[in-house]
Amino acid sequence: MEAKQKTWFQKFRQQRAIQAFVWAGMIYLVIFNLIPMFGLIMGFKDYNISSGIRGIFTSEWVGLKYFKEFVTDYKFGRLVRNTVALSVLKIIFSFPLPIIFALMVNEIHNLKFKKVLQTCSYLPHFISWVIISNIAYQFFSQAGIINTLLQTLHITGGPVGFLTDPGKFWGLAVFLDVWKEMGWWTIIFLAAITGISNDYYEAAQIDGASRMQRIWYITLPCIKSTIVVVLIMTMGNLFGGGLSGSNFEQSYLLGNSLNAATSDIIQTYVFDVGLSQGRYAYATAVGLIQSVISVILIFVSNFVSKKLAGSGLF
């Protein structure tokens, strides 16, 4: 037993530099992710901010009062519908496009063009949503470039309410999300593609495989595990907006009273009731409902992935 312990300590001592990094991350997780989870009990209590941190533990228990209030609220159906619809649309469009784009970029042999294309495609990732929403206002407003163009070319008779029509919000949000984040996520998939041995491709070429066949039978199966990991991570953040996690920013910045019917989502609601109205307990309950659904989605997607693709995250 003593020898075993000694070995463990020796191992630890040998790894102390690496361990220091690991523990830094662990401490970060404990402080910023684990400890704040105790605050979730606020959702079951009649908590008031003026009672401070102590109040989280001393305030009166109210059971599921706030959970019931949310599910019976007039906005509940609309919020859930908008959150799910926006998130699912983003998964459908934002998830496969970086993979397709990575496959396309990988097939470009002109290195200069490839680099320019990659740089241009991932640069929008570094622009904040605040700036992008302002650009969107300039482009898509009724007097903006897009509407002017549509009317000048007689494609539309009058201005299109891209920013005001509830029927256009989801499309606009998904389009902006793809434009902003596609290039960035392409890097991940390109890195995975780069790791594939050239031997496979050479062998396939000798066997007479076409370019599409090489993509289909070599590239895609070889990056399958990367795709699965990214997909599970995306599913875990489904309600946050998938890969980019941009649902809140988009709804907050591009949402307005005219398109509220489709732009109001659970996150903006939590922000409104929690910070604008100061109803922290209620906001906690609403946020908790969303988190529970997200956790369930992670387990479900991991299970499905294991069944279908044979590999999962855990």
Add this chain to the structure above:
Amino acid sequence: MKKKWLALVLAAAMLTTMLTGCTDTTEGEDTGSAATEESSGGTAAEDAEGGEEESADAGDAVSLDLYLNFTWFPTDSWTGIIPEELTKNGGVKFDVTRTADSSQLGLMIASGDLPDVIFTDSEMDRLCDSNLCYSYDELIEQYGIDWQPSEDRIAIAKSHNANADDDHFYTIIQNYNSAEDWANANENVVGGPPCAYYRKDIWEALGSPAMDTKEDVLNVLKMVKEKYPDMIPLCGGNPTWRFKVMSLWFGVSNEYVMENDRVIYKDTAANFHEYLKYINQLYREGLFPEENLAITNEDDAKQQAIGGQCFMYEWNGRPTQMAQIQTDLEKNVEGGEWAPLVYVKENEPEVSVNSGWAGVFISRNCKDPEAAIKMIAYMNSEEGQHLALWGREGIDWTMGDDGMPVFSEEWKETVKDSEKMTSTFNNNYFMCTTELTEQYTYYAGVEQEILDAFGKNRPEKQIHPEISIASPVSSSDEGVIRAKIDEAREAELAKIYTAKSDEEFEAAYTDYMALLDKIGVQQLNDYMTEKVVEVKEAFGF
């Protein structure tokens, strides 16, 4: 070995960086003297560097943070003749921050990271809390301040207390005058209603058509649309004043109205349907673009007015503010001229709650609460109020026979340009002033013709401060109902305003009324009706 040490140092640096967010930035009372010394030291250093203009008094002043919770506030700097004089007399120099958006203060409350002094019209219920802010009465007593606010002002302040059993008051709401004050006020002054300004030059070019009734106004806007197709006939973009003038015409401008001996939420009043119908008619005639409803920043809407893009613009009904948009318009449109729209003849009486709208709070984080309460007491004094809004007595103004200030020529010339006024005098700190003192600022020295035009806008005004006092605090059941209505209102009204047909309009209106019932508006109406009676009895209004 070196590499390992380097790795360890890097890991430690990473950890420290990650934990910086854990630093407690809250400064307690005991840091007050240090902070004061620090600020004095800073000023002294500036003086030593040749800041000759800095007076000795200002150098001794305590430096405190002031958070202005208004995105539209005209200034974010404690500079200019008036702030410097206020510092000399009140002993505090403010380091001003103007909010970037309306939710910032909520975040500060949640994080406990409040600035020294806060001037706000929202979150007041939450700030009226002994855990977050100092109460005025305790500070007045503790530091022996010679200031006793009137009973009615204390009652109005207490009506915002988070805890109904709390007997302290945490602010004094500005912009309040009693009914008696108003009865004795100069007759030319009209108490703060909104005003629709219209482009007089365009109106004259149209042949000066009548604008005496709601129908007349509609017809004139239609004429503008026909003759000037690139112009927005009515700017509906100002989020604070959007369609306020029209709501005044229909008697639904205040949050609560009195109907059949009941105090009810305005959207449930009988006239509200007619008001909505009118706005919808404006929309269906193409007299305002729907994108106007998406504007959330007052400045964006104002740009349409001063850039010559709209014919009619709603704003504060004040002669000097009209003069300011006039100056701004002239920079962009040669010959452009604004005039105030006289209220249409069939006006409904305006119910004015007249109990102020914003307050100054001293947070528990305040570096020097004694200096803060002294400054606030000074700014609430008659001398402080006059200085804050009118400038230096004897230099910038003298008291006229009619009870209004007579301003110097320099002041009268400067006030026409809002930017110049702010950079020179900066009379924007109306944090502790009454409505009448403020209105005198805007009405004094104005030409009789303009006074007459604004004077016609004096509706039959009913003053009911009890309505404001009776309003439920946000943590109560009725307060939650009120918040939920606010949350739903904007989007629902946008649907009704922009309905494309009568059927769509009626359906959207019916849906909204059903939604209000579902949220619990009747409970709010019952509460207000009962509470107003209680308040009237308690305060003798």
